[in-house]
Amino acid sequence: MEDSASVAISLRDVRFSYRTSKPILDVPSLEVPAGHRVFLHGPSGSGKTTLLSLISGVLAPQKGSVFVLGHELTELTASARDTLRGSKIGYIFQGFNLIPYLTVAENIGLPCELHAPRRRRITAGSIAEEVKRLATRLDIHTHLSSPVTQLSTGQQQRVAIARAIIGSPSLVVADEPTSSLDTDRRDAFLSLLTEITEETHATLLFVSHDVTLAPHFDTLLSLRGINKLAEGETA
Numbered sequence: 001m002e003d004s005a006s007v008a009i010s011l012r013d014v015r016f017s018y019r020t021s022k023p024i025l026d027v028p029s030l031e032v033p034a035g036h037r038v039f040l041h042g043p044s045g046s047g048k049t050t051l052l053s054l055i056s057g058v059l060a061p062q063k064g065s066v067f068v069l070g071h072e073l074t075e076l077t078a079s080a081r082d083t084l085r086g087s088k089i090g091y092i093f094q095g096f097n098l099i100p101y102l103t104v105a106e107n108i109g110l111p112c113e114l115h116a117p118r119r120r121r122i123t124a125g126s127i128a129e130e131v132k133r134l135a136t137r138l139d140i141h142t143h144l145s146s147p148v149t150q151l152s153t154g155q156q157q158r159v160a161i162a163r164a165i166i167g168s169p170s171l172v173v174a175d176e177p178t179s180s181l182d183t184d185r186r187d188a189f190l191s192l193l194t195e196i197t198e199e200t201h202a203t204l205l206f207v208s209h210d211v212t213l214a215p216h217f218d219t220l221l222s223l224r225g226i227n228k229l230a231e232g233e234t235a
């Protein structure tokens with residue numbers, strides 16, 4: 001049995017249903033050691049995004065324990081969960097969730113503006129410098145002052161990636177982050193994500209349909225393997 005400091009994510013007997021629907025998740029056990037890189041796959045509709053929302057404290061389960069980065073989320077208020085997520089979790093949403101009235105640079109720098117722990121962890125001299133460094137590595141540096149709405153889908157995805165990894169969060173959660181990238185950019189993104197998570201010893205939970213990405217990860221999990229209720233389209 002590992003001590004709590006070496007466990008990034010631990011779920012026990014978690015049951016979840018959306019208000020009006022039938023139960024979606026019944027997860028007896030899920031354990032992710034700190035620093036591990038986990039690839040989670042499963043068919044559309046099987047509950048991957050729902051599980052990520054529970055782990056990042058956006059949703060709360062009806063039953064069970066969700067222990068993340070040293071905190072039992074079910075014992076925290078929604079606002080305490082928001083603070084924990086903002087400081088320690090970088091989340092790449094399936095639909096990006098960029099702020100449409102901000103520029104590319106403002107979107108990327110936002111977690112550091114909002115959360116002091118993220119700001120303190122940057123190694124560049126300023127937030128603007130760190131934004132530029134990450135944007136250059138993701139090849140979006142020429143768009144930094146553009147409104148984010150003027151970017152292509154693949155470019156917006158890279159903005160979402162930069163925003164998630166700025167300020168070295170302990171846990172990076174990525175929901176289908178490579179679906180709009182071409183092969184070269186997908187490989188560049190995975191190398192950058194590997195480099196950054198290794199540098200900062202971050203835990204990575206990465207969801208994708210694309211099982212050809214699995215060799216980049218330590219652990220391969222199937223949602224159907226961990227969720228007793230998993231349905232969804234045939235993969």
Ligand SMILES: Nc1ncnc2c1ncn2[C@@H]1O[C@H](COP(=O)(O)OP(=O)(O)OP(=O)(O)O)[C@@H](O)[C@H]1O
Pocket residue numbers: 018019021024042043044045046047048049050051094
């Ligand atoms: N806000 C919601 N209210 C009610 N039901 C929902 C809601 N969000 C998702 N569901 C249902 O929960 C189930 C799991 O959805 P979820 O989005 O977690 O799947 P997924 O594995 O991420 O799918 P995809 O690969 O298409 O993104 C589906 O049956 C879906 O219809």
Ligand SMILES: [Mg+2]
Pocket residue numbers: 048049050094175
């Ligand atoms: Mg999803």
